[in-house]
Amino acid sequence: MFINPIFYVEKIYRSVERNEAVDESSIRRAGEFLGTPVKRVEAFIERYRDVFTRFIEKRCSDADNGFRVCIYSWSRRRTFRYFPVSSYATGTIILFDKEDPVETMLTPIPKALDYFEGSDIIDPRIIPSKVTARIDGWQVNAYYDKILGRWIFSTRYVLHNMYFSMGKLVIGRYGEILNPIISVADALAEEKKLYESLERFRGWGFIFSLEGPEPAIVSPSYPVAPDPRNYRLYLIAARDPGGNLYSGDEIKDKINWDLVPRNIATKSIAELYNEVRDSLDTRSYIAWVGRGEGDPLLIEISSKYYYEAMMLKYMYDAKSALILCSEGLCEEAKNLIAEDIIRERIDLINNLFQETIGSIEKISSEDQAKKLSDSLRSYAGRKIIDYEEIMSEINSRNYKRLAKKILSQILENRSIASIDFKEFIDNIKILLKSTV
Numbered sequence: 009m010f011i012n013p014i015f016y017v018e019k020i021y022r023s024v025e026r027n028e029a030v031d032e033s034s035i036r037r038a039g040e041f042l043g044t045p046v047k048r049v050e051a052f053i054e055r056y057r058d059v060f061t062r063f064i065e066k067r068c069s070d071a072d073n074g075f076r077v078c079i080y081s082w083s084r085r086r087t088f089r090y091f092p093v094s095s096y097a098t099g100t101i102i103l104f105d106k107e108d109p110v111e112t113m114l115t116p117i118p119k120a121l122d123y124f125e126g127s128d129i130i131d132p133r134i135i136p137s138k139v140t141a142r143i144d145g146w147q148v149n150a151y152y153d154k155i156l157g158r159w160i161f162s163t164r165y166v167l168h169n170m171y172f173s174m175g176k177l178v179i180g181r182y183g184e185i186l187n188p189i190i191s192v193a194d195a196l197a198e199e200k201k202l203y204e205s206l207e208r209f210r211g212w213g214f215i216f217s218l219e220g221p222e223p224a225i226v227s228p229s230y231p232v233a234p235d236p237r238n239y240r241l242y243l244i245a246a247r248d249p250g251g252n253l254y255s256g257d258e259i260k261d262k263i264n265w266d267l268v269p270r271n272i273a274t275k276s277i278a279e280l281y282n283e284v285r286d287s288l289d290t291r292s293y294i295a296w297v298g299r300g301e302g303d304p305l306l307i308e309i310s311s312k313y314y315y316e317a318m319m320l321k322y323m324y325d326a327k328s329a330l331i332l333c334s335e336g337l338c339e340e341a342k343n344l345i346a347e348d349i350i351r352e353r354i355d356l357i358n359n360l361f362q363e364t365i366g367s368i369e370k371i372s373s374e375d376q377a378k379k380l381s382d383s384l385r386s387y388a389g390r391k392i393i394d395y396e397e398i399m400s401e402i403n404s405r406n407y408k409r410l411a412k413k414i415l416s417q418i419l420e421n422r423s424i425a426s427i428d429f430k431e432f433i434d435n436i437k438i439l440l441k442s443t444v
Contacts, residue, residue: 010115010251010302013041013092014064014080014100018109021056024049025107043091062086064097068104069167071155071182076104077113081165088119095119099149099164114151114162114213117245117253120294120306125281130307132278136295137304138255139280140269143242144291144318145219148193150202152210156183159203161190161216168194172229188230193218195236202241205263211249214263217242225291226318242267253303255296269294281309288317288332288340313337317344324350326357326422326429333358334412353424356433364411367440371402376444383443384414387435392417 020038023030032047039046042055060066063086068078082088082097101114121129148161160168169180171187180186185194193216197203206214220231221238231239243256243265256268272280272293284293292310299305313335316328321344332341338358342351371377377395384392393414401410418436423429 012096012100012102012112012115012251014096015102015109015112017041017056017093018102020052022108024053041092043089043093059093063089063094065165067166067170067177067179069169069179069182074106075110075155076106077153077155077167077182078102078104079162079165079167079170082119090121099147099162101149101151101162101167103155113153114149115247115251116147116149116164116213117215117247118303118306120308123277123281123295123307123309125285130277130297130305132281133276134297135274135276136280136297136307137274138257138296139272139274140255140294141272141290142292142294142308143217143219143244143269144223144225145217145242146189146224147244148189148216148218148241150193150197150206150214150216151212152206159197159206160185161193161197163187163189188234189218192231192234192236192239193241196239196241199236200241202263202265205265209246209263213247214243214259215245215247217244217269222322223291223318225315226322240267241265242269244269277307277309284309285312286337287311288313288337288344290314317341320344320354324423324425326419326424327416329354329357329424330361330412330415330419333361334408350424353429356430357419357424360433360436361411361415363437364415364440365407367444368398368402368407368410370444371398374399377402380440380443383439384418387439388418 017038020030020034030049035049035052036045036047039052039055042059044055046052046055063083065081065083066078068076071077078101080097080100082094088094095118096115098119099114099116100112103110103113123129147164150159150161153160162168166187168185168187168190169182171178178186185191219240219242220227243260245256246254246259257271260266260268277295280293280295284290290311291314292308295307295309297305297307313332316331319325319328320332320341329341332338333354338354342354345351345354371380374395377398381393381395381398398410422432
């Protein structure tokens with residue numbers, strides 16, 4: 009039977025704290041779950057405190073009768089490290105009776121590992137058992153809470169009664185839904201009678217993605233004045249009481265839920281990467297790779313340009329337009345935009361990029377490079393690029409890369425929808441012509 013690695017480690021740690029006898033095999037297994045096989049109790053304690061101090065964030069809320077409910081997440085300040093405990097630091101929820109871990113209330117899906125060309129996390133020739141397009145929303149997990157006597161949602165990072173304000177965690181009364189994301193999911197679940205469908209699945213966990221009117225990748229941390237009618241819940245996966253994981257497709261009919269991620273034709277990891285890497289409308293593919301017993305290995309294969317495309321489409325970000333045009337995707341970028349004036353300004357950026365390349369190609373001395381560097385600093389009011397870097401790129405004939413570096417700095421935080429944008433572009437052109 010599946011055992012949540014975080015729950016197992018917490019049980020062993022509590023036994024050690026209470027000076028209970030723990031056999032060496034249990035200590036070793038707990039160490040393996042923490043990513044470092046150990047035999048000595050002292051080494052296990054040291055590793056536990058290191059992981060749960062630096063890498064895993066544990067947020068707890070007091071409930072009734074001395075019970076505490078804790079949710080576990082990987083610290084967003086730390087680069088992800090792969091080991092069993094970290095894989096389930098994606099919203100695992102554990103019930104504690106005072107300090108004693110009692111049971112796992114929710115085991116979500118394991119973290120998907122990022123695949124990129126040349127990475128060694130998986131053989132690129134492997135063909136996954138299932139591939140879906142990622143929903144660009146917020147992960148919300150539905151589970152039955154015995155304390156509250158109802159189904160409730162959590163996110164990857166907080167419980168229903170938690171939210172962040174000015175970077176600080178706010179915890180309200182247990183049972184009160186304070187989190188804006190969970191509030192929307194709860195409203196949709198009530199409206200669509202999802203909770204009624206889930207009643208016979210107590211003990212299961214259901215993983216959804218809440219899609220909003222704008223992609224989560226460019227949205228604020230929380231929806232602002234959300235209208236639930238503008239949101240949709242996609243069923244990503246489900247886990248039964250025995251720990252078996254099912255895809256949304258496999259379980260949707262059992263709970264009468266139609267919305268699931270779009271299926272992608274299975275092919276090798278390398279072929280999937282080639283298919284999605286230049287996409288402007290798909291954030292990533294999630295590939296399910298079976299590995300015998302236990303959960304599949306989830307691989308996320310991401311587009312290189314989706315973020316820039318969404319920043320352009322929804323935020324009219326000038327830097328993103330430049331990046332897309334510099335990669336030969338200018339026409340595709342324009343297709344994201346309905347307004348003619350914005351499409352015309354994307355052309356202005358592309359024209360500026362080409363003219364910048366032409367100006368840079370004329371630089372043949374350090375004096376010219378210094379003049380360009382100084383002029384850019386004077387115009388922007390801050391350092392844009394050192395003349396040494398200009399000369400290095402020119403000597404390597406990396407004209408396009410240099411133009412992209414310079415213009416990315418100048419266009420930072422600029423909107424192509426601003427009234428004076430054309431004048432701004434013209435001024436940059438004048439500056440370039442006057443310095444090289």
